[in-house]
Amino acid sequence: MTSRWPAPPLPLLPDRGLPVRLYDTATGFTVPTAPDRVARMYVCGITPYDATHLGHATTYIAFDLLNRAWRDGGHDVRYVQNVTDVDDPLLERAAATGRDWRELAGEQTDLFADDMVALAVLPPDSYVGAVDAIPLVVEATQRLLAAGHAYPLPGHERPEGGTEPDGDIYFSVHADPRFGSISGLDEASMIEVFAERGGDPERPGKKHPLDCLLWRVARPGEPSWDGGTLGHGRPGWHIECTAIALHHLGMTFDVQGGGSDLVFPHHEMGAAEGHLLAGSWPYARAYAHVGMVGLDGHKMSKSRGNLVLVSQLRRDGAEPAAIRLAILSHHYRSDWEWTPFALDRANLRLATWRAALAAGDSGPADEHLLLALRERLADDLDAPGAVKAVDRWAASQLAAPPSVPQDDRRHPVGAERLAGLAIRALLGVEV
Numbered sequence: 001m002t003s004r005w006p007a008p009p010l011p012l013l014p015d016r017g018l019p020v021r022l023y024d025t026a027t028g029f030t031v032p033t034a035p036d037r038v039a040r041m042y043v044c045g046i047t048p049y050d051a052t053h054l055g056h057a058t059t060y061i062a063f064d065l066l067n068r069a070w071r072d073g074g075h076d077v078r079y080v081q082n083v084t085d086v087d088d089p090l091l092e093r094a095a096a097t098g099r100d101w102r103e104l105a106g107e108q109t110d111l112f113a114d115d116m117v118a119l120a121v122l123p124p125d126s127y128v129g130a131v132d133a134i135p136l137v138v139e140a141t142q143r144l145l146a147a148g149h150a151y152p153l154p155g156h157e158r159p160e161g162g163t164e165p166d167g168d169i170y171f172s173v174h175a176d177p178r179f180g181s182i183s184g185l186d187e188a189s190m191i192e193v194f195a196e197r198g199g200d201p202e203r204p205g206k207k208h209p210l211d212c213l214l215w216r217v218a219r220p221g222e223p224s225w226d227g228g229t230l231g232h233g234r235p236g237w238h239i240e241c242t243a244i245a246l247h248h249l250g251m252t253f254d255v256q257g258g259g260s261d262l263v264f265p266h267h268e269m270g271a272a273e274g275h276l277l278a279g280s281w282p283y284a285r286a287y288a289h290v291g292m293v294g295l296d297g298h299k300m301s302k303s304r305g306n307l308v309l310v311s312q313l314r315r316d317g318a319e320p321a322a323i324r325l326a327i328l329s330h331h332y333r334s335d336w337e338w339t340p341f342a343l344d345r346a347n348l349r350l351a352t353w354r355a356a357l358a359a360g361d362s363g364p365a366d367e368h369l370l371l372a373l374r375e376r377l378a379d380d381l382d383a384p385g386a387v388k389a390v391d392r393w394a395a396s397q398l399a400a401p402p403s404v405p406q407d408d409r410r411h412p413v414g415a416e417r418l419a420g421l422a423i424r425a426l427l428g429v430e431v
């Protein structure tokens with residue numbers, strides 16, 4: 001298992017938070033989450049070939065809010081995240097820059113962890129690399145093959161020249177009668193999106209254009225591992241997450257999370273594989289997706305190169321709490337544009353909140369703020385609503401005359417204002 005990053009302090013709050021409702025992509029409804037004491041969440045991790053950009057930060061901060069709200073509500077949270085530390089984009093980047101792919105993956109995984117620590121994101125309980133998960137993927141693929149839900153592809157000539165070897169294993173997506181139920185896309189749209197997002201609808205020999213790769217047999221010059229009866233090779237992407245989620249969380253976990261660009265094909269394919277491996281459904285009770293962050297009119301993406309990196313903002317002197325607050329002023333499901341003003345606004349807001357905290361002591365206003373934050377987060381993680389509640393509380397604190405003489409306003413050692421504890425515990429903003 002990849003070593004996870006250290007956890008930030010998480011203040012304990014009085015009483016209990018509220019049950020969280022979340023918008024479920026599959027049903028289109030806002031649904032209750034986590035009916036049991038143990039709340040289980042899987043959030044798809046990064047492919048470590050380029051540092052954390054604001055799109056990543058927005059995704060992991062959104063699910064961090066859920067993690068915090070669940071804990072505040074008394075749940076034991078089981079949070080699993082993967083790192084796709086061997087995959088085509090990583091190998092291509094390594095080859096293009098003359099680097100060793102392992103070195104590149106290790107360096108970028110460390111940088112991601114540093115960014116998560118700076119942004120006060122609670123670490124997953126299990127943080128699993130694709131390379132570590134290979135035995136799980138091999139076993140899952142063998143079971144799908146044995147059940148007739150997967151098949152090996154014969155070798156063939158590539159249209160662009162060269163040959164593909166025998167034995168890549170593909171998953172028959174339509175073996176799951178519920179295939180399509182997460183994204184709700186029609187087949188033509190699925191094929192189009194599949195091609196755009198790393199799929200290979202036109203690969204000769206497949207039984208259906210949407211069938212996806214489970215195991216890629218070894219090619220010269222590519223890393224490979226012993227796959228037992230599958231031969232040497234490396235895992236496909238979707239099965240990596242499914243095998244890790246089923247092993248570490250078990251079937252029907254509470255929330256499958258990720259960016260909205262993972263709805264199809266990644267979460268659709270992963271759920272279909274999960275349904276067939278477990279022989280039951282649903283794979284997850286809710287599928288939650290985070291909107292895309294744009295820059296200059298385009299979605300921030302590695303392929304376009306229009307990235308704002310968290311590490312670069314930090315090097316330029318941005319306070320991580322301000323980066324986090326700038327992100328939290330947008331609802332997690334909306335698509336939004338990053339502008340340099342976002343940080344200015346967050347800095348101003350942070351200064352106001354800090355001044356308000358210094359202006360008085362815990363009282364009824366702090367208790368009301370705690371209630372408001374819990375209510376807003378329970379309502380589909382309404383972070384902008386929570387931020388506005390803090391703004392209103394801060395304005396009231398700064399407008400009111402100090403309740404005690406100036407000299408006595410310092411807090412006793414170790415006693416922090418309830419408002420400060422609530423902001424830190426629920427929003428993860430260091431005030």
Ligand code: ZN
Pocket residue numbers: 043044045241266
């Ligand atoms: Zn995934």
